[in-house]
Each structure stands twice: as C-alpha cells, then as structure tokens.
Amino acid sequence: xxxxxASGTSALRSHRIACAAVTFCLMRGQRVLVSGMGSELGSxxxxxxxxxxxxxxxEGIDVDPPRRRLRKAVFHRIDxxxxxxxxxxxxxxxxxxxxHVSVWEPDAxxxxxxxxxxxxxxxxxxxxxxxxxxxxxxxxxxxxxEVYGRARGSLTRPDESAAVAPTSEFGRMAARLEDHALDVxxxxxxxxxxxxxxxxxxxxxxxxxxxxxxxxxxxxxxLADPPFAVLRDLxxxxxxxxxxxxxxxxxxxxAAPGAITAWQAILRGRRLPIPLxxxxxxxxxxxxxxxxxxVPEHVVETLHRGRLIDGGRANxxxxxxxxxxxxxxxxxxxAWPSVIHLTGEDATLAEVSVA
Amino acid sequence: xxxxxxxxPLEPRPTPAPLGRVLRVVTKPVSIVWPRxxxxxxxxxxxxxxxxxxxxxxxxxxxxxGHQQLPKxxxxxxxxxxxxxxxxxxxxxxLSEALGRPxxxxxxxxxxxxxxxxxxxxxxxxxxxxxxGALRAGEIVLLGAQGTGxxxxxxxxxxxxxxxAIRENVPVxxxxxxxxxxxxxxxVEVSAALRSGRNRRGPLAEVExxxxxxxxxxxxxxxxxxxxTGIRFGWFGEG
Numbered sequence: 001x002x003x004x005x006a007s008g009t010s011a012l013r014s015h016r017i018a019c020a021a022v023t024f025c026l027m028r029g030q031r032v033l034v035s036g037m038g039s040e041l042g043s044x045x046x047x048x049x050x051x052x053x054x055x056x057x058x059e060g061i062d063v064d065p066p067r068r069r070l071r072k073a074v075f076h077r078i079d080x081x082x083x084x085x086x087x088x089x090x091x092x093x094x095x096x097x098x099x100h101v102s103v104w105e106p107d108a109x110x111x112x113x114x115x116x117x118x119x120x121x122x123x124x125x126x127x128x129x130x131x132x133x134x135x136x137x138x139x140x141x142x143x144x145x146e147v148y149g150r151a152r153g154s155l156t157r158p159d160e161s162a163a164v165a166p167t168s169e170f171g172r173m174a175a176r177l178e179d180h181a182l183d184v185x186x187x188x189x190x191x192x193x194x195x196x197x198x199x200x201x202x203x204x205x206x207x208x209x210x211x212x213x214x215x216x217x218x219x220x221x222x223l224a225d226p227p228f229a230v231l232r233d234l235x236x237x238x239x240x241x242x243x244x245x246x247x248x249x250x251x252x253x254x255a256a257p258g259a260i261t262a263w264q265a266i267l268r269g270r271r272l273p274i275p276l277x278x279x280x281x282x283x284x285x286x287x288x289x290x291x292x293x294x295v296p297e298h299v300v301e302t303l304h305r306g307r308l309i310d311g312g313r314a315n316x317x318x319x320x321x322x323x324x325x326x327x328x329x330x331x332x333x334x335a336w337p338s339v340i341h342l343t344g345e346d347a348t349l350a351e352v353s354v355a
Numbered sequence: 356x357x358x359x360x361x362x363x364p365l366e367p368r369p370t371p372a373p374l375g376r377v378l379r380v381v382t383k384p385v386s387i388v389w390p391r392x393x394x395x396x397x398x399x400x401x402x403x404x405x406x407x408x409x410x411x412x413x414x415x416x417x418x419x420x421g422h423q424q425l426p427k428x429x430x431x432x433x434x435x436x437x438x439x440x441x442x443x444x445x446x447x448x449x450l451s452e453a454l455g456r457p458x459x460x461x462x463x464x465x466x467x468x469x470x471x472x473x474x475x476x477x478x479x480x481x482x483x484x485x486x487x488g489a490l491r492a493g494e495i496v497l498l499g500a501q502g503t504g505x506x507x508x509x510x511x512x513x514x515x516x517x518x519x520a521i522r523e524n525v526p527v528x529x530x531x532x533x534x535x536x537x538x539x540x541x542x543v544e545v546s547a548a549l550r551s552g553r554n555r556r557g558p559l560a561e562v563e564x565x566x567x568x569x570x571x572x573x574x575x576x577x578x579x580x581x582x583x584t585g586i587r588f589g590w591f592g593e594g
Binding site: 152225261312 | 394396468488
C-alpha cells in the first residue's frame with residue numbers, strides 16, 4: 001500500500017463523510033434486536049443503542065431482566081429453551097439487525113455446564129428465529145479471544161487471520177457460536193460480523209477473572225506470569241453497536257490498548273500475590289471456589305499462557321477503537337464506589353429538598 | 356409543594372478487619388517497588404530491560420553503526436549469529452538502546468521458564484505469522500541467520516520467516532555482528548535496505564531475498580576485516 005498524502009487523506013475523509021451520510025439516510029429507523037439484554041453487557045448495548053439516531057425500535061430477550069434503566073427498549077423475559085415463544089416474539093418484531101450477546105461465560109453467572117447449555121440453546125433459538133425474519137439484514141455476534149486458543153507454539157498476538165483453534169471450553173463455545181451464526185448468514189444471505197473480544201472487565205461485570213483479581217490474596221503463575229489484555233464493558237458495548245451500524249461482515253478482534261501481567265494487576269490492586277508453580281493450582285482453584293471466585297479453564301489458561309490479540313483492524317473496520325487502556329480497566333476493577341456513611345450531624349445537614 | 360426527605364443516618368464505617376490491615380502492610384513495600392504495569396502489547400517489559408541492561412553491559416560493550424539507515428516504521432533486520440553467543444539478544448538490546456525504541460528478536464522458545472523470560476525482554480516465536488504481526492504493528496524485528504561456529508561466516512537465512520517482510524511490504528536490512536567469547540568488545544553494523552533487482556510474484560521472491568540477505572551479510576562481515584593468521588582456528592582469539 002502506498003503512502004497516504006495530505007490530499008489523499010482529505011479525499012478519503014470526504015468519501016467517508018459522504019458514505020456515512022448515505023448510510024445514515026438508508027439506516028434510519030432500523031429495528032434492532034438485542035439477545036442477552038438482561039446481562040451487564042446486553043443492557044449496556046441497549047443503552048448505547050437508545051442514543052443512536054439510526055436506531056428505531058429496540059427489543060431484547062433474556063432470562064434475566066436488564067440491569068439498568070432503559071427508556072425506549074422493550075424487554076421480553078423468555079428462557080432461550082422456549083423456542084416457540086422466542087420465535088413468536090422475534091418474528092413479530094422482524095428486526096433489521098440482531099446483536100447476539102447471549103453468551104454465558106463459564107463461572108461468570110452460571111457454572112461451565114449450564115453456561116454451555118444456555119449459550120447453545122440461545123444460539124439455536126434466537127439466531128434460528130432471526131433467520132425466519134424477512135427484514136433481517138445483519139447479524140452481530142459477541143465472540144471471544146479464547147477462540148484462538150493458547151496451545152504451545154501458538155501466536156503471541158493472533159490477528160483475525162489466525163486459525164481458530166480453541167483450547168478451553170469458553171473458546172469452543174465461542175467458536176461454535178461463530179459457526180452457527182455463519183451458517184445462518186450463509187442460508188439467509190445476511191452479513192455476519194463476529195467481535196472476538198478480550199476478557200470484558202468492569203466494576204459491575206460478572207467475570208471470573210475480575211472476581212479472582214479482587215480476592216484479598218490472588219494466585220498467579222510465578223514462572224510464566226504472561227501478559228494479557230482486557231476490555232472495558234463500555235468499549236465492548238460501543239464496538240458491538242459500531243459493528244451493527246457499519247454492517248461488519250467478518251471477524252474482528254477487540255482489545256484495550258496495552259497489556260498487563262497478573263503480578264502487575266495484583267500489585268495495582270494492592271492484593272497479596274500468591275506465587276504458584278504448577279501442581280498446586282488445583283488446590284488454589286478449589287480454595288478460590290470456596291471463597292466465591294471459581295476459576296474456570298479459560299482463566300487458568302490466561303494466567304498460565306497469556307491472552308493477547310492484535311486489535312489493530314478494529315479502527316479500520318468499526319471506525320472506533322477501545323479508549324480505555326488495559327491498566328485503566330484493571331484500575332477501574334479495583335475502584336469500587338465507596339459507601340459514604342454519614343454521622344447524625346452530617347445527615348441533618350444533608351437533608352434533601354424534593355420539589 | 357416542596358417536601359423534605361431525611362437521610363437516614365447509617366452506622367459509622369467499621370474499622371478494617373485485622374486481616375485487611377495486615378495484607379495492606381505486607382503488600383505496601385512490594386507495591387512501592389513495582390507499582391506500575393510495564394509490559395507492552397507484545398509482553399516486553401521495559402522496566403526489566405532497564406534492570407538487566409547494566410548486566411548486559413558487563414558482558415558486552417557493543418558499538419552500533421549504520422542504525423541511522425533504519426526507518427522510523429517497521430523493518431526486518433537479518434543478522435549473522437554465532438552458536439551459543441546470544442547474538443540476537445545482545446544485538447537487540449544494543450540496537451534498542453541506539454534507536455531509543457523497542458527492537459524484538461525472533462527465536463524465543465515457548466516453554467517455562469525461558470520462554471516467558473525471553474518474551475519479557477522482547478523475544479518473539481520463530482513463526483512467520485508472529486513476525487508478520489509485529490511488522491504490521493510497526494515494530495523492528497531482528498531475525499538471526501542460522502548459527503555458525505565461525506563468527507566470520509553468515510549462515511543460511513530461513514526464507515519462510517523472511518516471507519513475512521514481503522507480505523507486510525516492509526524493508527529488509529542486514530546487520531553484521533562481531534563478538535568474542537573472551538572479551539566484551541562487540542560490533543553491529545547495519546546496512547541499507549536490501550534491493551532486489553527482480554520483481555517476483557511467487558514464492559521465489561522470499562527464497563531469493565533470503566539468499567540475497569545471506570550474501571550481503573557475508574560481504575559486510577568480509578568488509579569488517581579481522582585477523583588473518585593462516586591458522587584454521589585463528590578467528591578463535593579475535594576481539
């Protein structure tokens with residue numbers, strides 16, 4: 001590719017503005033279905049969608065109600081195994097765009113077996129129902145960086161062209177979901193975009209990695225201590241919405257800039273690092289589970305082998321790239337909002353007048 | 356009509372548990388020593404390199420020349436290596452210091468504990484896709500030719516790895532390195548980017564580029580001179 005000159009950049013910018021204007025006119029009033037709207041990420045996606053001018057009606061499906069106040073979106077509380085009800089709701093809505101966030105990370109909200117079953121059930125019922133909608137134009141799937149796997153000799157920082165070779169259950173779940181979505185895309189002729197995201201963290205995101213890092217004493221692999229990247233929940237939501245807007249038709253990696261090792265994350269959080277060599281990891285996992293922070297296979301893999309992805313193409317394909325760096329995401333993980341306890345005198349001063 | 360809502364006073368905040376206090380006290384010195392993350396997106400640890408650089412200087416006193424010819428963007432540098440001499444590591448550290456930017460070297464293993472340690476000081480796996488990814492990210496990557504016993508001989512260059520530079524359309528430089536087993540003195544001389552007279556479309560491009568790099572390396576090594584004792588192992592005492 002040749003160098004981009006100043007005039008070339010200007011022409012490119014004008015072209016992009018023109019394309020954006022045409023896209024805006026064509027896309028205005030799009031019906032968007034968000035599967036997994038009850039989750040932290042799903043409700044955040046719905047919240048971002050509500051502020052988008054190109055979005056019309058928004059509907060969502062999940063087994064749990066949304067975790068934040070939504071002003072415009074309509075939510076349907078349906079178990080994904082109830083295919084008849086899912087089909088009825090989705091076909092009646094007849095979405096133009098489906099954002100499929102209904103992916104259960106093992107040990108985030110449910111254990112690995114249930115996560116696998118719920119994810120596959122949601123993929124079959126919701127994507128299957130979406131395939132029956134005549135207006136469907138585009139499908140966006142939340143995938144994971146775990147699809148690349150971390151086998152010995154695998155790339156340190158795989159890009160989208162790297163082979164999908166998962167080595168953990170979460171990676172296999174995400175790879176199956178991508179396959180399923182691609183199958184739906186091939187059969188119906190709609191474009192399918194998959195966002196392979198680094199582990200999503202945030203103060204309120206149910207994440208096994210985040211929960212482990214917040215323990216008072218955190219085990220880490222002292223001989224390896226590999227680097228990994230993460231992604232802030234808001235950046236993940238913005239990327240999903242951008243993928244829906246631009247009609248992404250290929251997989252793209254999304255990760256926060258920078259990297260961190262478990263040792264460095266532990267020190268940032270002022271936790272007690274517990275160095276482990278290898279065999280005692282099974283004991284550490286059991287103890288961590290007893291303390292309410294189960295450590296699934298893919299998190300152990302992250303701590304042993306690292307988890308970096310090349311997210312360089314996200315800006316080209318989505319028009320945005322994550323703004324929060326990995327170290328800032330880790331800091332926000334530890335920065336829980338404090339509860340301010342007021343004394344009697346302070347409380348009197350703090351009387352609030354309600355109009 | 357305005358109404359007044361009273362804030363219910365809560366109990367005073369309890370003092371932290373003894374365990375929490377102990378943990379804070381125990382981790383405080385460690386967190387002061389190394390509180391900020393220092394690895395980059397490839398796992399290179401700038402702080403660790405700052406720590407080991409003085410040790411590297413104890414072993415090698417490297418003079419670097421020709422590094423002004425390297426671009427600000429990505430480049431692949433092919434160097435000659437001597438068996439068991441850690442040439443890629445010493446050259447990467449020296450070039451990195453001269454350029455003021457990270458220089459990655461190819462050839463870290465993927466096993467514990469050497470793999471993670473070498474990754475911390477800029478090592479990459481010897482895979483074309485790994486090199487391609489680093490070049491795409493604008494990095495300078497150092498690739499060693501096959502190691503030889505004689506420091507004046509350039510070994511063969513792996514064309515499958517050089518192919519990454521062709522795919523990413525980045526310039527390929529060669530750098531001749533000379534070091535000794537017995538002294539600290541070492542030298543690195545970087546050449547201008549290689550130019551190929553032919554415009555190949557197929558796999559011959561990387562094969563010919565690798566051969567060209569090896570020839571140019573040998574030329575550079577010959578130009579650097581050296582003792583000519585006439586003894587078979589005369590090079591042994593060089594440096």
